[in-house]
Amino acid sequence: MTELSMSNSELTTWQHCKRKWMLKYYKQLSVKPENQSNIGVMHLGTRIHIALEYMYGWSADPFQVLSIIYKHEKQYQSSEVIEELTKEHQLAVKMIEGYLEWLDETGADEDIEIVSTERDVAVDGPHGVTLRARLDMRIRQQSSGTIRFVDHKTVGDFNGKLTTLEKDPQMRFYNLIDKLEALQTGSNERSGGGVWNMFKRSKRTARAKPPFNQRVETDYNDETLRSVYFKIHEVIGEIVQARLRLDAGEDHRMVVYPNAGPDCSWKCEFVAMCPLMDDGSRWQDMAAGEYVISDPYGYYEPSKIPELTALRDKKSTA
Numbered sequence: 001m002t003e004l005s006m007s008n009s010e011l012t013t014w015q016h017c018k019r020k021w022m023l024k025y026y027k028q029l030s031v032k033p034e035n036q037s038n039i040g041v042m043h044l045g046t047r048i049h050i051a052l053e054y055m056y057g058w059s060a061d062p063f064q065v066l067s068i069i070y071k072h073e074k075q076y077q078s079s080e081v082i083e084e085l086t087k088e089h090q091l092a093v094k095m096i097e098g099y100l101e102w103l104d105e106t107g108a109d110e111d112i113e114i115v116s117t118e119r120d121v122a123v124d125g126p127h128g129v130t131l132r133a134r135l136d137m138r139i140r141q142q143s144s145g146t147i148r149f150v151d152h153k154t155v156g157d158f159n160g161k162l163t164t165l166e167k168d169p170q171m172r173f174y175n176l177i178d179k180l181e182a183l184q185t186g187s188n189e190r191s192g193g194g195v196w197n198m199f200k201r202s203k204r205t206a207r208a209k210p211p212f213n214q215r216v217e218t219d220y221n222d223e224t225l226r227s228v229y230f231k232i233h234e235v236i237g238e239i240v241q242a243r244l245r246l247d248a249g250e251d252h253r254m255v256v257y258p259n260a261g262p263d264c265s266w267k268c269e270f271v272a273m274c275p276l277m278d279d280g281s282r283w284q285d286m287a288a289g290e291y292v293i294s295d296p297y298g299y300y301e302p303s304k305i306p307e308l309t310a311l312r313d314k315k316s317t318a
Contacts, residue, residue, distance in 0.1 A: 005130035008173035018256035029291040039084050045154040057117035058315035062096050068307045094203040102213040112139040123180040126233040146192045149174045154199045172228045175220045193219040
């Protein structure tokens with residue numbers, strides 16, 4: 001077996017649906033670019049995230065970054081899609097405006113020092129697998145000296161998210177990777193937890209109810225991170241064995257059976273093909289016609305928008 005690397009996203013996909021894992025990470029299928037939608041809350045979250053990355057990482061104007069992103073996204077689109085993107089752009093601007101006002105009012109950034117933004121990390125993990133992550137933002141709280149990870153999240157409401165933050169696997173994975181990196185490099189400096197920097201998807205109209213921004217800290221002691229390691233040790237072991245069985249030609253219906261649920265319709269890009277994989281249909285023909293082979297870790301590559309790359313390079317040399 002070739003050398004493997006895995007992220008929290010891959011491990012989470014395996015736990016949610018083994019079939020989706022096979023199609024996305026083992027067969028490396030993705031929807032053809034011309035058939036992909038660029039509208040929706042996930043895309044909005046990504047665009048807000050990029051604007052903040054450039055604001056914190058390179059002192060760029062977040063509104064300029066949003067303008068570049070939406071200009072790029074509108075290329076070669078229908079009038080209907082352009083109209084939806086225009087509305088989303090307006091929402092994104094309102095959200096960033098509200099965030100900057102919130103920072104002025106609360107002074108939430110006054111106690112932090114940016115240590116790094118969008119840093120790619122790879123460490124040795126269990127079963128000979130490399131664990132990898134792109135860490136959004138690492139800060140040092142000047143009053144306490146504590147280092148934390150910051151993750152930007154856009155949400156429909158805070159109440160639902162707040163009930164699951166402490167157990168969220170992403171931040172736990174970040175802190176585990178940070179600890180492993182410190183152990184493997186001999187560093188004495190490691191993070192003491194996470195900060196969720198949350199944005200409510202709202203234009204802040206007169207009817208809208210505040211708050212629209214919120215930060216929540218989570219702490220993870222060594223025993224918690226040991227529990228995280230035990231879990232990913234077993235999950236990675238399952239994935240490694242599944243790869244070996246698939247390589248040997250075992251029936252995918254036994255090795256990586258599906259886990260259908262009510263969120264498949266909006267969460268899984270393979271929802272239309274999935275039934276064909278059980279009823280004897282030639283699902284491979286649909287895969288060849290509707291999907292392409294692409295690196296599921298392509299999001300680790302630098303921005304594919306030339307104007308953003310130029311802006312970053314300009315800010316980096318200023």
